[in-house]
Amino acid sequence: MQADIFKKKKLNTAVFILLVCFVTFIAATITEFSIAKGIASVPKAIQWSFSNFYPTKESLTKLPDILDKMKETLLISIAATTVAALLAMIFAIFGSTATRVNAFFGGICRGIATVFRNIDTAAWAMILLFSFGQSPLTGYFALFFGSFGFLTRAFVETIDEVSSSSVEALKATGASYFTIIFQSVIPSCIPQIISWVLFMVETNIRSATLVGLLAGSGIGFAFDLYYKSLNYHTASLVVIVIVVSILFIELISNYVRRVIL
Missing domain, CATH: 1.10.3720.10 (MetI-like)
Structure with a gap:
């Protein structure tokens, strides 16, 4: 009985994860968002912050x-x-x-x-x-x-x-x-x-x-x-x-x- 409940929970979790991934994929496609470009832009954003976004004496x-x-x-x-x-x-x-x-x-x-x-x-x-x-x-x-x-x-x-x-x-x-x-x-x-x-x-x-x-x-x-x-x-x-x-x-x-x- 407990094994069946555990299997059901695992199935529900897997279905939920797949649903979230599907919705994320659809949203990214509609908005033309590229995850690869987003990740690639992180180093440039960090570099810009250290170069421009800091307090000065003025x-x-x-x-x-x-x-x-x-x-x-x-x-x-x-x-x-x-x-x-x-x-x-x-x-x-x-x-x-x-x-x-x-x-x-x-x-x-x-x-x-x-x-x-x-x-x-x-x-x-x-x-x-x-x-x-x-x-x-x-x-x-x-x-x-x-x-x-x-x-x-x-x-x-x-x-x-x-x-x-x-x-x-x-x-x-x-x-x-x-x-x-x-x-x-x-x-x-x-x-x-x-x-x-x-x-x-x-x-x-x-x-x-x-x-x-x-x-x-x-x-x-x-x-x-x-x-x-x-x-x-x-x-x-x-x-x-x-x-x-x-x-x-x-x-x-x-x-x-x-x-x-």
Whole structure:
């Protein structure tokens, strides 16, 4: 019996691999992409990077301006995430099966979060460009909407997983709805919620670079400006600042997670 199951799994795996290879071949044929040419171009790309894409003494004079843009990006990312987390917590409480007021209202909360979650941050930025133009506000709302959808889903799953048994126990004792929320649900979910918020901050800092290209603000706009003006040395400095900032935020995030979890 186990041998038949093992053979079936091997067959399914082989079929899946063949299907992926077939789809890859069809996609490469339609797009006229040559894997051989792509691999052959890697050494030239590396050579060009070492020859042109590195900071110089002249580019270091732009460092204060780059750091200001990076600070703007960090603040926008953190602000968008924290405000989105507060709103997402409200929607998650009303949308969770453990704490919802009724099934209809809970379905509406989940549906709204699903719509926001399934529209990419870059797509939100392009949509909001029509309303706010190229400004920091466009980047803020793009990150806010994407964060709200993702965090609502994450918080709903956290509440369903962590609080279901305690909510049922408190309901059995006759505790009021708000007592259950503030005395049981929120305290028990706080560590996981903070972890999700920190993850979202990290993600938004990465996304903010791309959003900045579209919104004309922050570190993404600085990179686009220097790169399009063929100032590759300063553009490379922008990339280094982005990488260092992301690593620094991740170190802080990991430390906080170790403390709270």
